[in-house]
Amino acid sequence: MxxxxxxxxxxxxxxxxxxxxxxxxxxxxxxxxxxxxxxxxxxxxxxxxxxxxxxxxxxxxxxxxxxxxxxxxxSSDGVLALGPSVEDRLRVLEDDGRIPVRMVGAAELGELLPPLASYEGPAMLDEEGGAIxxxxxxxxxxxxxxxxxxxxxxxxxxxxxxxxxxxxxxxxxxxxxxxxxxxxxxxxxxxxxxxxxxxxRLGAHVRGTFEVRGDPPPRLACLQDSSGQFGEVGAYAAPVAGNRRYAVGLSQAVEVREDGSLVDPRALASLAERASAYVKEALPGLDPDPLEPRHCWVTELPxxxxxxxxxxxxxxxxxxxxxxxxxxxxxxxxxxxxxxxxxxxxxxxxxxxxxxxxxxxxxx
Ligand SMILES: Cc1cc2nc3c(=O)[nH]c(=O)nc-3n(C[C@H](O)[C@H](O)[C@H](O)COP(=O)(O)OP(=O)(O)OC[C@H]3O[C@@H](n4cnc5c(N)ncnc54)[C@H](O)[C@@H]3O)c2cc1C
Known part of the structure; x- marks a missing residue:
């Protein structure tokens, strides 16, 4: 190995x-x-x-x-997906037939993910998903x-x-x-x-970790947001054990040359800033100042x-x-x-x- x-x-x-x-x-x-x-x-x-x-x-x-x-x-927090792609993905999961999954309404979103801002669009819960x-x-x-x-x-x-x-x-x-x-x-x-x-394809990526305001909620679902309602069309997030912190990133890698150098050396900083701006809009129950970044390489197939x-x-x-x-x-x-x-x-x-x-x- x-x-x-x-x-x-x-x-x-x-x-x-x-x-x-x-x-x-x-x-x-x-x-x-x-x-x-x-x-x-x-x-x-x-x-x-x-x-x-x-x-x-x-x-x-x-x-x-x-x-x-x-x-x-x-964890048993579940995964919430928001946005128009939810309906197609729900169909694929229902066709599989063995995965507990359902649409959820605005009222329930607050229980599943208390830091989330008000949201009215399509939302799906993957009950057996969670934070690794x-x-x-x-x-x-x-x-x-x-x-x-x-x-x-x-x-x-x-x-x-x-x-x-x-x-x-x-x-x-x-x-x-x-x-x-x-x-x-x-x-x-x-x-x-x-x-x-x-x-x-090699890229570089950054994700931030943010503090949950107030007491840690008993349930903090993971999030995949492609709705665009909060200024970004690809955001993801997952709680850290204990539910006091929530890791949030944008589903984007920054461009890297074959030798591993970054095409734009400021690109990681600007991706991190966009993630904080997203947190301000979408997750007012979090403090938008990131506690720590996670920088990493990502490898993707075309x-x-x-x-x-x-x-x-x-x-x-x-x-x-x-x-x-x-x-x-x-x-x-x-x-x-x-x-x-x-x-x-x-x-x-x-x-x-x-x-x-x-x-x-x-x-x-
Ligand atoms: C911020 C972030 C968020 C992510 N979110 C998710 C998510 O929500 N869900 C999900 O499923 N996945 C997610 N991923 C992707 C997932 O984390 C990776 O796909 C996965 O961890 C890859 O694991 P790996 O073992 O293939 O590679 P790595 O963890 O990179 O392990 C490869 C290891 O090989 C070693 N190595 C390299 N070359 C050599 C060598 N020549 N000799 C000996 N050792 C060598 C390296 O040191 C390294 O430790 C995310 C990734 C990042 C960075």
Missing amino acids: IGAGIVGLSTAYALVEQGADVRVYESGVPGNGQSGGESRIFRHAHDDPRLVALTRSSRAVWNEWEERLGVELI RTSAAIEALAGQLGDALVADEVISLEVTGRDTVEVRAGGSTCEHASVVVCAGRGTAGLARGMGLSLPV WSSDGVAVWEVDGIFFVAGHNLFKQAPGLGRALARAALGEGLPRELRPQAKLGQRGEAQSGA
């Missing part, structure tokens, strides 16, 4: 569940790449019904691990792996001709039966070394901001996509089976374009 973000840790733990020997190479601090910071949204709503099904099965694995590891991994307790998940999974986690950077991969892959890291050269590359921003470079060009795919070459699997935190346990189980020679599910192959609206109907 290369990379100890949530995808690598989940895959490694799924391999341990199968009784396999694993080694996880991590060049930095586990969970401090794209998986860093408190809180993510677990939502079932997606445009592609295949991704809805993957998310549903991932939720079942989250529940199983939560029970076994004895820590809360997803990110650092609890990273800590619990990393704790289960113990010595299998190796602090080192992988520099190159090579297929040996002996049914193994040679992994050259800073301080070791080892052969492994199979390798899963979950290196986030580092995945495309390692794939390129194996002759694969992944269509990954067909959808929720797209995910796995490229395979000679027993090496390269994972790429965005919004993968929620998917990690389900994806990890699928990757573990693939690494053990049981094959990769068809929908995870790049030609399936998982996450793209309409792709399921076209039979890909």
